[in-house]
Amino acid sequence: MGCVCNSNSLKTSVQRTQASNKMVEQYKNNKNIKTQDSLDDLSHSLCNIGQEITSLGELRPEVQSKINELGTFKAIEEMDSNTSGYSYLICSDGSIFYGSVVNGIRNGVGKQHYLTDGNYLESIWKNDKANGPARMIYSNGDVFEGHLIDNKANGFGVFKNKKKEVRGCWIDNRLQGNGIEIRKNGIKYEGQFKNGIIDGRGQFIFPDGRKYYGKVQQGLMHGQGLMTWPDFSYFKGEFRYNYLKGQGCYTDSDSQTYFGYFFSVYHQEVKQLDIFYSKDSNIEECDKLIKFKKQYGGVLL
Numbered sequence: 001m002g003c004v005c006n007s008n009s010l011k012t013s014v015q016r017t018q019a020s021n022k023m024v025e026q027y028k029n030n031k032n033i034k035t036q037d038s039l040d041d042l043s044h045s046l047c048n049i050g051q052e053i054t055s056l057g058e059l060r061p062e063v064q065s066k067i068n069e070l071g072t073f074k075a076i077e078e079m080d081s082n083t084s085g086y087s088y089l090i091c092s093d094g095s096i097f098y099g100s101v102v103n104g105i106r107n108g109v110g111k112q113h114y115l116t117d118g119n120y121l122e123s124i125w126k127n128d129k130a131n132g133p134a135r136m137i138y139s140n141g142d143v144f145e146g147h148l149i150d151n152k153a154n155g156f157g158v159f160k161n162k163k164k165e166v167r168g169c170w171i172d173n174r175l176q177g178n179g180i181e182i183r184k185n186g187i188k189y190e191g192q193f194k195n196g197i198i199d200g201r202g203q204f205i206f207p208d209g210r211k212y213y214g215k216v217q218q219g220l221m222h223g224q225g226l227m228t229w230p231d232f233s234y235f236k237g238e239f240r241y242n243y244l245k246g247q248g249c250y251t252d253s254d255s256q257t258y259f260g261y262f263f264s265v266y267h268q269e270v271k272q273l274d275i276f277y278s279k280d281s282n283i284e285e286c287d288k289l290i291k292f293k294k295q296y297g298g299v300l301l
Contacts, residue, residue: 053088056096056113056120062141063120070143073122075133076109086110099125123148146170168193185299191216208297214239220301229294235275237262242301244275250292258290271298 059067072080079086079099087101091112099110106125113120118139124132130148137143146157153170160166168179175196181189191202198219204212214225221227221239228234237248244264251257261281265274273296276289 053090053096055088056098056111057115059113059120060118060139063118063137063139066137066141066143067120070135070137073133073135073145075124075135076111076122079109079111186297187299187301189216204301206297207299208295210296212239233292233294235262247281250275250277252292266296266300268298268300271296 076099086099089097089101089106091097093114094116095112095114097106097110097112099106099112100108102108105128107127109124111120111122120137121130121134122136123130123134126132129150131150132148133146134148135143135145140161142159142161144153144157144159146153147155149155152173154172155169156167157170157175158165158167162184164181164183166175166179166181168175169177171177175193177192179191179193181198183189186207188205189198189202190205191198192200194200198216200216201214202216204210204216204221206212209230211228212221212225214221215223217223220242222241223239224237225239226234226236227239227244231253233251233253235244235248235250237244237250238246240246243266244262246262247260248262249257249259250262258277260277260279262275262277264276266272267274273294275292275294277292278289
C-alpha cells in the first residue's frame with residue numbers, strides 16, 4: 001500500500017531518502033520474461049519522499065526505440081490526449097510512476113519506469129496493483145503484452161524478443177496449456193506448454209518441410225512421435241532429446257517399410273541426418289546397420 005509523505009523538514013526528507021536507499025539495496029532486480037521462466041512479480045509499494053519529479057527519467061535507448069516502433073499503448077492512450085489529473089510518485093525501489101493517483105496510491109492508468117534495471121511498464125492499476133491490460137518493455141527491447149491480475153500475468157499474452165514470438169495463456173506468470181512459438185530461424189511450434197516450457201504434446205514445423213507430431217519435453221522432441229519429410233518418407237516411433245532412438249518403423253519414399261530399432265546422427269557440416277536401422281537393438285556399430293540419408297535445412301531445435 002502506498003503512502004504520500006510531504007514533510008517540509010529537511011531532516012525528515014533525508015531520513016526517508018536513506019530508508020528508501022536501503023530498500024533499493026534489498027530489492028532484487030527483475031529478469032526478462034522467458035517462456036522457460038515466469039513473469040516477475042511487479043508489485044512495489046509506493047512512497048513519495050517529497051522530491052520534485054517532473055519526468056519518468058531517461059529511458060534506455062532500446063526501450064525508447066521500442067516505444068517509438070510500437071506507438072501508444074491503447075489501454076493508456078487517454079493519457080496522451082488529457083494530461084491533467086496525473087501525478088508522479090517515487091517507488092520504494094527507486095522506480096518512478098506517472099499516472100492516476102488516488103489517496104496516495106496507484107489507481108487508474110499509468111506508466112512506471114524501473115530505474116534499477118531499465119524496464120518500463122504501461123498498465124491500469126487498481127488498489128496499488130497492476131490489474132488489466134499491460135505492456136512491459138524490457139531494457140533489452142523484449143516486449144510482453146497481455147493482461148495482469150494483482151501484478152501477475154493472467155490470460156492471453158504475447159511475448160516477443162529478437163529470436164522468437166510466443167502466444168498463449170499465462171496463469172500466475174507462467175505460460176500454461178496450448179500456445180504457439182514462432183522462431184526467427186523459421187521453426188514453428190504449436191502445442192502444449194507447462195510452467196512456461198514446451199512440454200506435453202505438440203507439432204514442430206521446420207523451414208525445410210520436415211514436420212514432427214508427438215510428445216515434447218523440456219522444449220525437445222522426446223517420446224513417441226511421427227517425423228515426416230517432403231519426399232513423403234516418414235518415421236514413427238521413439239524420439240529421445242531430438243534424435244530418433246528406439247523402436248519404430250521407417251517408410252521410405254518408395255513405400256518400403258522397416259520395423260525394428262533405430263537411431264540417428266546429425267552431420268551439421270553437410271546438413272545431413274543419417275538414420276540407422278537394425279532388427280537387433282543390441283547392434284549399434286554403424287557399419288553393420290542399414291543407413292538412410294536425409295537432407296535437412298540446417299535448422300535444429
